[in-house]
Amino acid sequence: MEERIIKFISALRSSGVRISLAESADAMNAVDHMGVQDREGFRLSLRSTLVKDAANLPIFEELFPLFFDSNQPPPLMNLSEDLTPEEAKMLAAALRQFKDQLQQMLERLMQGDQLNQQELDQLGKLVGLDQVDDMRYRDWMARRMEQALRFREVKEALRELMELLAEIGMNRQRVEQLRQMLQANQQSLEAQIHQFAGQKIAENMSERPPDESLDSLLNRPFNALSDKDLDRLRKEVSRLAAVLRTRVALRQKRAKSGQLDAKATIRANLKHGNVPIEIKHKDRTLKPKLVVICDVSTSMRPCSEFMISLLYAMQDQISKTHAFAFIDHLEYISPDFAGRDVRQAVSHVLERMPPGHYNTDLGYSLQNFTRQYLDTVDRRSTFIILGDGRNNYNDPRLNLLRDISRRSNRTIWLNPENPALWGTGDSDILKYAPLCDAVVQVGTLAELTAAVDKLLA
């Protein structure tokens, strides 16, 4: 049983649930207390110890039955016992009309034989089930296995068989009854195959080697990442954001130089008989403020999803973050983040601002910003632009950026484009650059990390 639980845990891990060693030990402990007799109690003891995030509950519920439900597929009915000798003879005669393989299959259905383990394994090998370690392919694999068993032809053959039987002169009602039973048997077989496919995939998942190291992912350009990589990177981003936030907090703590904190001073100096030897100061409540403008136009699309998830993570960490997105005009996207998880939030923003034929226009977007949201920028804020500065030959409105830059604490431009391409074609980045405190290339997550670290410094 323990082995089974451990396999289950590694399958959960490979589906993206974070489970620590301490938690798996807890799970074992909980199972010791609850026992394994009561299935519900067993399920709950595993769930409450292993899954600590509501978003991961569905994964748990999907995998649990695959590992711990009994291996017994639904039983099949044996029809041959049910038949009179005369009927059996008719059936045999009718069956002879079919080719070998189909005949075998039909006979199996008649007798209600389940597929045995060996047959299942063979089938699995035939369709390449051994290489699959993603639950999303479960249905597809099951279908491939059914195809290998020629289920469609069998269905066809069943209909023919029934017609034949009727022709030979079997009672119509009886034929209908037979048909229904055969159909039920076939469905049971399908269920068995589906179950097998699920279990096999789950096992493969638990044996999957650990994922590619993060380091190599960090250094891959944004547009060369697969969905799965993105997921992992997203996690990495939120972790980074948390790390950075703590770093900011530390920096602020060290740089305490606020007003005298009378309460804390008295408290600290009690031990000196109220002679104020240690002076305590109030923590400066200078929390960082961010105003971020993100280009989500077609040219930026490969990495804009990523940038938005970074925005999301930052908003989580730094409550005074105002996020905006633009293509041809500016939209305030911070409210879109509230109450959604990262993925939903990102897709919501991208849906709201679909890429189209219209022009990227940073100049006009800056004008939007100046008119409506300029009050979000003050001397405490860091103003960040995420974009490639490709402005489709529109007026760059340098004066607006100059104003904003003057108001803000610092202005930083993060550009995913290679510096060699800056200033070519419709790129206005070189015109904007002198107005910014820093222009940084961020083509990979490693560069992004470095940049974010720098900008929060």
Add this chain to the structure above:
Amino acid sequence: MSVLDDFSTADEVKVALGKQKYIANDEIATITYLSQKLGKPLLTEGPAGVGKTELAKAISGATDRELIRLQCYEGLDETKALYEWEYAKQLLYTQLLRDKLQETLSEASNLAEAADRLASEEDVFFSMRFLLQRPLLKAILSDRPTVLLIDEIDRADAEFEAFLLEVLSDFQVSVPELGTLAAIHRPMVVLTSNNTRELSEALKRRCLYLFINYPSVEQEMAVVRLKVPDLSAKLARQAVELVHTLRNMDLRKSPSISETLDWAKALVTLNAKKLDPETLETTLSILLKHESDLQRAKRWLQQPPRSRFDDDEDPRLRGWRN
């Protein structure tokens, strides 16, 4: 030792919670039972108003333990959560005891002796007498077993969460002037979170996780019948079903169980016999707290025929049940 240890099955927990007028499903009962058996904090998450805080209260009632509550908020720090020296009282005492001190010190023949004497009296000023106990310390020092409720942990800062880890893992606190204070009885800890921010992995790792979602129609019916017995069964069902339909609409804030109960009480007070448009018009604001939600719900209620409130088993509503 404690009453809680008397529970030997999850069902007993369920019954005991039931006596506290808390209707627990198998999930809640089992996980509560486990958390008590394993001595691990219970982290409950779920939408606002599904009875997470209520669960902690019910546990404290069921086990006859005192409930100590720590409400979290942004900026909560150790002095508010753990302890603080009551410096004003210390100052006052020094002033009042000045004569006595003078007397003690006057007998000293030289400075060194006076200092020694003063040092021997030092403990007076750094004793439990002057220690202002905040919820965490109170839970640790209580001479009777307690239930410690840390409410809305997601509102506290990440730093506080880290500090909490230390307390939750050892149940001991070190006060520099007094030394280490260890728990006499390990309190049973319940944390609640509305998931407004991700809690740290480290905190999650130390807890058992319980996700409480909105209850099914039957469960909510049971809650309403228990807490508002004056409402007729038929009306209660209609009300609960309407609430469930509202929850499935895309609203800014879905009605919670506590709001269902408020509404049910309002219906009793207004002596409503059925959910006619008039009653709904006047009472819907108890369920929905945003103007846009209200408008939306009203529009929706006007579309389908009224008749659906007359029969108990409407096929259209069935699909909405959880």
